Amino acid sequence: xxxxxxxxxxxxxxxxxxxxxxxxxxxxxxxxxQYADVAKSxxxxxxxxxxxxxxxxxxxxxxxxxxxxxxxxxDLVYFIDLxxxxxxxxxxREFAAQLFAECEEKFFENSYLDDLFPRRVSQAxxxxxxxxxxxxxxxxxxxxxxLCLVPGLPMLWCxxxxxxxxxxxxxxxxxxxxAEMFGTMAVGMEGAIxxxxxxxxxxxxxxxxxxxxxxxxxxxxxxxxxxMTPLCMRRGNRLExxxxxxxxxxxxxxxxxxxxxGPTLVYxxxxxxxxxxxxxxxxxxxxxRAWTIVQEAWPEGHKVLALLTARIIPLQxxxxxxxxxxxxxxETDYQSGGSVVWLxxxxxxxxxxRVFINWLLTKEAQAAWARELQTNSRFVGVAPGxxxxxxxxxxxxxxxxxxxxxxxxxxxxxxxxxxxx
Numbered sequence: 001x002x003x004x005x006x007x008x009x010x011x012x013x014x015x016x017x018x019x020x021x022x023x024x025x026x027x028x029x030x031x032x033x034q035y036a037d038v039a040k041s042x043x044x045x046x047x048x049x050x051x052x053x054x055x056x057x058x059x060x061x062x063x064x065x066x067x068x069x070x071x072x073x074x075d076l077v078y079f080i081d082l083x084x085x086x087x088x089x090x091x092x093r094e095f096a097a098q099l100f101a102e103c104e105e106k107f108f109e110n111s112y113l114d115d116l117f118p119r120r121v122s123q124a125x126x127x128x129x130x131x132x133x134x135x136x137x138x139x140x141x142x143x144x145x146x147l148c149l150v151p152g153l154p155m156l157w158c159x160x161x162x163x164x165x166x167x168x169x170x171x172x173x174x175x176x177x178x179a180e181m182f183g184t185m186a187v188g189m190e191g192a193i194x195x196x197x198x199x200x201x202x203x204x205x206x207x208x209x210x211x212x213x214x215x216x217x218x219x220x221x222x223x224x225x226x227x228m229t230p231l232c233m234r235r236g237n238r239l240e241x242x243x244x245x246x247x248x249x250x251x252x253x254x255x256x257x258x259x260x261x262g263p264t265l266v267y268x269x270x271x272x273x274x275x276x277x278x279x280x281x282x283x284x285x286x287x288x289r290a291w292t293i294v295q296e297a298w299p300e301g302h303k304v305l306a307l308l309t310a311r312i313i314p315l316q317x318x319x320x321x322x323x324x325x326x327x328x329x330x331e332t333d334y335q336s337g338g339s340v341v342w343l344x345x346x347x348x349x350x351x352x353x354r355v356f357i358n359w360l361l362t363k364e365a366q367a368a369w370a371r372e373l374q375t376n377s378r379f380v381g382v383a384p385g386x387x388x389x390x391x392x393x394x395x396x397x398x399x400x401x402x403x404x405x406x407x408x409x410x411x412x413x414x415x416x417x418x419x420x421x
Contacts, residue, residue, distance in 0.1 A: 006303045013307070017061040024053045024070050027077050038080045042139045045166075048146065049073070051157050055150050063189050064310060068178075069145050075112075076138040083131045096124035144170045145178070147213065148187045155234045159217035166215040172196070173209025176273035179262045179313045182209065184246075191248030191260035191311060194241050200229055251284055252291040254306035261287055267317040279314050287312055293359065297352035 031039045031046045039046055060066050082099065089095045100122035103113040115134045117123055147154050147168060158166055174182045183196040183204055196204065203224040204211060212223040213231070220231040233240045248260045261284050268274040295302040341360060343353050359365050366377040370385035377385075384390050399405075 006300075006307060009304060009307055013062050017058060020061040020067060020070055021053070021056075023074065024049070027070070027073050028053070030077055031080075035077065035080045035084070038083060038135070042080075042135055044076075044139050045143055045146075047161075048154070048157055051160075052146055052149060052153060055153055060149075060189060065145075065149065065189055069142065069149065072138060072145075073142055076135060076142060079112075079131060079135050079138070083128070083135060086128050086131060092124040092127065093122075096127050097122045099127075140169055140171070141177075143168050144213075147215070148185055149189065151187050152232070152234055152239050154215045155217055155220065155232075158215055164216065168213045168215065170211050170213050171209050172204055172211060174276045176265055176276060179265055179276055181263050181276045181278070185243070190258075191250075191262065193246045194243035195246055196243055200224070200243075203227060249279065249284060251287045251312060256306070257310060259291065259306075259309055260311050262311055262313045264314040264316050267315060269318075271317070277316070283314055287314070293355060297355040298349060 028046055028050050031044060056066060086092065086095060100113075100117050103116060112134060113120070115137075116127065116130050118130075147170075154166070157163070172183055172185070174180070178186065180186050180193075183201040184193045186193045200222070207224050210224075214221040214223060214228070218234045220233075222229050222231045230242045232242065248258065249262075250258045251261045252259050261279055263276045264279045264283070265273045266275045266277050291302075291305075294305060341357055343350065343357065347353055360369070361379075363379055363382060366379040366382045369375070370377045370382055372385075374385045376389060
């Protein structure tokens with residue numbers, strides 16, 4: 001299959017949508033059938049999940065939020081099956097060993113190793129309890145996320161089923177899995193969020209981000225401790241939110257949709273995401289410029305990128321590259337470096353190379369080159385990246401690899417060879 005066959009990728013994407021929709025239906029069938037007792041004990045709203053599946057538009061089944069939600073539901077059904085198995089298991093040690101091996105292989109999007117085996121060894125004791133705790137956590141996360149996929153749908157659900165109220169536990173702390181910031185709710189699939197007022201954020205901070213959403217046919221409310229605050233009202237087909245609306249941050253527009261930029265995932269020294277922070281305007285602008293460069297330099301690749309990309313989550317990691325060390329290679333005769341950029345004859349993407357060279361010769365690129373490589377640029381006005389190698393005014397240097405000096409270089413090599421012997 002050609003890598004850049006956009007029509008073929010579009011057809012595969014349509015098949016993927018259909019497969020995800022079928023998977024959601026099959027999972028609901030399993031939860032209503034063979035796993036009905038466990039689903040009931042977990043208070044898993046399977047009927048609402050079906051209602052949500054019917055409300056989702058066709059294109060939504062290839063959207064990253066919906067796909068991630070269905071995959072997490074698939075994980076939950078798998079662990080519910082394990083929970084039923086372990087309650088009937090005759091050899092819990094062997095069962096634990098097999099599950100530990102599977103988690104180590106990380107065949108899930110999330111291995112769940114820390115949830116099931118926190119000591120990082122196969123441990124049968126307490127495994128049923130840990131499995132039940134994992135299923136409870138996944139149920140809470142899936143239910144909370146399902147409330148926000150289609151704006152206003154939970155209220156319509158209660159109205160259609162004549163349910164007076166429905167309570168759901170939620171966590172509104174920083175969420176690195178969904179790249180959501182503290183005190184916010186990402187509603188819909190366009191990238192918009194609603195941000196809590198300062199008073200609500202203070203209460204959430206005291207409650208460690210834990211709260212309860214009360215769903216009624218015409219109203220959503222948030223309960224933190226004993227305090228109830230309005231969240232959203234349904235007036236006919238119109239929704240009125242009490243929280244501050246934050247519009248999607250758009251990096252660029254494609255033919256089909258906008259590509260949005262989410263908050264930044266901040267990584268710790270252990271290379272694991274630790275928190276979520278606002279993405280700076282400068283970073284958003286750089287993403288937009290990078291997208292434009294790809295579009296100009298590689299039109300075929302840009303079409304694929306536009307087809308498969310809806311949202312960009314920047315990453316921030318301090319200290320990356322600071323622990324690099326030079327490794328000597330005794331088998332090499334010499335090491336050399338240079339500052340020449342070449343445009344090869346019959347290059348597969350010559351326009352991309354020209355765009356890159358043009359950018360590389362700008363002041364911005366030369367400044368980055370000097371700073372990151374700790375070297376110096378000949379571009380006037382660019383600060384030196386290595387002060388120790390700055391040529392003092394009036395000093396003339398000799399280029400040792402010039403053709404005029406070739407005889408002297410050969411003499412030097414001969415003398416060095418005799419000394420080495």
